[in-house]
Amino acid sequence: MDIYFYNTLTKTKEKFLPLENNTVRIYSCGPTVYKDATIGNMKSYIFMDTLRRTLKYNGYNLKHAMNITDVGHLVSDGDEGEDKMVKAAKEEKKSPLEIAAYYTKKFLDDFDKLNIDRPEIICKATDHIQEMQEFVQKLLNNGYAYETSTAIYFDVSKLDTYGILSGIDLRNQKAGARVEIDEEKRNPYDFALWIKAPKEHLMKWESPWGLCYPGWHIECSTMSNKYLGEQFDIHTGGIDLVPTHHENEIAQSKGANGKIPAKFWMHCEFLLINGGKMSKSLGNTYLVQDLIDRGYEALAYKMLCFTSHYRNKLNFTWEALENSQNGLNRLREGYQKHANGTEEIDDKKIEEYKNKFLTAINDDLNIPVAMSVVWEVIKNPIKSKKIAELLIDFDKILGIDIDKIVEKIEIPEEIKILLEERNFARQNKNWALSDELRDKLKEKGYLVKDSKEGTTIEKI
Numbered sequence: 001m002d003i004y005f006y007n008t009l010t011k012t013k014e015k016f017l018p019l020e021n022n023t024v025r026i027y028s029c030g031p032t033v034y035k036d037a038t039i040g041n042m043k044s045y046i047f048m049d050t051l052r053r054t055l056k057y058n059g060y061n062l063k064h065a066m067n068i069t070d071v072g073h074l075v076s077d078g079d080e081g082e083d084k085m086v087k088a089a090k091e092e093k094k095s096p097l098e099i100a101a102y103y104t105k106k107f108l109d110d111f112d113k114l115n116i117d118r119p120e121i122i123c124k125a126t127d128h129i130q131e132m133q134e135f136v137q138k139l140l141n142n143g144y145a146y147e148t149s150t151a152i153y154f155d156v157s158k159l160d161t162y163g164i165l166s167g168i169d170l171r172n173q174k175a176g177a178r179v180e181i182d183e184e185k186r187n188p189y190d191f192a193l194w195i196k197a198p199k200e201h202l203m204k205w206e207s208p209w210g211l212c213y214p215g216w217h218i219e220c221s222t223m224s225n226k227y228l229g230e231q232f233d234i235h236t237g238g239i240d241l242v243p244t245h246h247e248n249e250i251a252q253s254k255g256a257n258g259k260i261p262a263k264f265w266m267h268c269e270f271l272l273i274n275g276g277k278m279s280k281s282l283g284n285t286y287l288v289q290d291l292i293d294r295g296y297e298a299l300a301y302k303m304l305c306f307t308s309h310y311r312n313k314l315n316f317t318w319e320a321l322e323n324s325q326n327g328l329n330r331l332r333e334g335y336q337k338h339a340n341g342t343e344e345i346d347d348k349k350i351e352e353y354k355n356k357f358l359t360a361i362n363d364d365l366n367i368p369v370a371m372s373v374v375w376e377v378i379k380n381p382i383k384s385k386k387i388a389e390l391l392i393d394f395d396k397i398l399g400i401d402i403d404k405i406v407e408k409i410e411i412p413e414e415i416k417i418l419l420e421e422r423n424f425a426r427q428n429k430n431w432a433l434s435d436e437l438r439d440k441l442k443e444k445g446y447l448v449k450d451s452k453e454g455t456t457i458e459k460i
Contacts, residue, residue: 001355003058003362005234006311008242008265009165013364018233019263023061025232026051027224027262028119029241032069033103034088037110039286039301039316040271040278044238046302047268047310047365049116051236053397054361064119065227070100071125071203072195072214083213086202096203100124110288113298115399121227125219128226129205132214135222135256136193144255145193148184152194152209157187159251165265166243191248193218217248224261225253235262239269272315291321295447295458299400300325306367306398322449326456332406334378335391339403341383350386353377354393361397370397411457415446419457422448426455 003016018024028048031037048066055062073084089096104124111118125132136152139145144158156162163169192215197204204211224232230253237246246265253261273284288298303324308314353373360370374394377387388403395402411419422437438448447458 001058001358001362003054004364005264005266006364007263008267009260009262014264016233016264018060019231022059023063024055024234025228026062026064026119026234026236027220027228027232028064028066028235029220029237029245030066030068030122031103031107032073032084033100033107034073034084035103036287037103037107038278039288039291040273041238042110042114042116042288042301043271043305043314044236044268045111045116046114046305047266048236049114049399050310050361050365050367050397051234051266052117052119053399054365057358057396058362062120063228065121065123065223066119067220067223068100068104068122068124069216069219070096070104072219073216083201083203089202097126100126110298113288113292114302115299115401117399123223123227125214125223126203128219128223129214131226132218132222133194133207135218135225135252137208139193139252139255142255146186147209148182150182150184150196151192151215153185153190154193154248154251154255155186156189156191156251159254162189162251163247164260165247165250168243168247191215191217191251193252217245217252220245221249221252221256221261224249225257230257230261231259232262234264234266236266237268239267242267268310269313272313274317275315286316294318295449295460296321296325297328300328302398302400303328306371309368310365325449328400329406331374331378331400331402332404335388335402336405337383338378338380338391339385339388341385341388343382343384345380345382345384345386347386350390353390357394357397370394374398411446415441415444415457418444419448419455423455426450 004013005016006013031041052062052064071083071085085096085099088099092099094102108118136145139154140147140152145152145154194207194209194212195215196209197211197213201213204213224235235246235249250260253259271278273282273286276282278285288301291301292298300321301324304316304321305314307320307324353376357370357373360366360373363369374391377390377394380387391402418437418441422434422441425431425433425437441448441457442460445460447460449456449458
């Protein structure tokens with residue numbers, strides 16, 4: 001069956017075929033490891049995971065590289081401000097490499113909690129300093145870069161087009177409005193490839209241009225070129241990377257090799273929190289561990305992401321997460337009924353389900369439609385082991401541990417009485433008493449959750 005992906009580069013949905021044989025080469029922009037990754041960050045990697053699983057489900061082999069940015073990403077997406085790694089190191093009184101190791105481990109731990117399939121190659125920026133220098137030298141030799149007293153800059157005016165991905169038109173951009181003015185830049189939109197380090201800078205390396213450190217964009221062009229070649233199949237990332245980071249990656253690769261590096265560019269939309277932005281000042285920069293600490297599975301968040309297409313914004317609320325956790329439990333309970341079933345189902349029906357599911361995922365990873373097929377299968381009144389086997393097959397894409405047994409807890413009589421009192425208080429809209437009883441239940445080791453579907457209780 002054919003696969004179609006939406007390509008940010010062409011603004012159309014296109015049939016996907018690998019550039020070479022049966023191996024798909026992918027590059028994904030990884031984290032800047034100076035702080036914890038939020039659930040907003042993880043939305044992009046759940047999308048990446050679904051892409052990987054879909055391609056493997058269709059029989060493709062993968063060669064997938066993801067970077068770890070442990071140097072060069074400044075506090076602004078332009079060329080001003082302090083390096084994020086250096087800033088975090090000073091604040092936490094650790095070395096930049098200690099900071100990087102700590103947050104890289106936490107990031108990959110979240111991958112495991114969410115059943116995210118890891119790329120075949122995970123590459124750190126600091127392990128590729130020499131290759132980055134060589135890439136910068138090539139751009140200088142090709143006439144696409146120039147040196148100033150502070151940096152080596154890429155000259156965007158040398159390109160036939162700059163803005164091919166985002167659609168930005170430099171002729172209509174006013175210097176100083178969106179871009180920092182640097183008198184030594186030839187053009188306001190020129191960006192730093194290599195930055196000359198002040199004496200006190202914590203991360204710097206010897207180079208032909210003195211003690212320096214890399215710009216943010218050069219690492220991805222260098223490492224994708226090293227591991228995947230001058231042109232590869234798919235580049236992924238968050239939608240926020242389109243106008244600056246990915247645009248500059250394309251510029252660098254065109255300057256070095258004369259080619260746009262990826263055939264398909266795929267981007268995941270933002271996560272909203274209660275309809276607004278995630279913000280430290282609002283106290284809503286939730287981590288995967290925050291969800292777990294409140295009694296939810298990490299995979300309930302993955303289920304929540306499956307309610308929306310990856311190219312659409314997703315609104316996170318605690319009520320929505322509660323519904324997703326309940327839905328995950330119901331899926332697993334439904335699976336067990338089929339796994340224990342003894343009835344027979346026509347093979348044609350199984351094939352029909354499988355084709356509907358495959359059609360959905362191959363249509364630009366349309367997981368919401370695929371999930372509707374899963375629910376249709378779960379609700380089939382014929383309880384058959386063949387259906388259970390089909391659901392295990394679907395879980396190769398979903399990665400939600402659909403065969404995990406939902407444990408039923410024995411509730412002591414004392415707890416049942418408190419729960420009934422609380423339900424009565426809620427029916428009479430006595431919210432103060434309801435909250436008081438909920439806290440009392442928590443003290444006794446039971447977590448109560450309310451949703452549209454009713455009240456559930458879990459042992460803490």
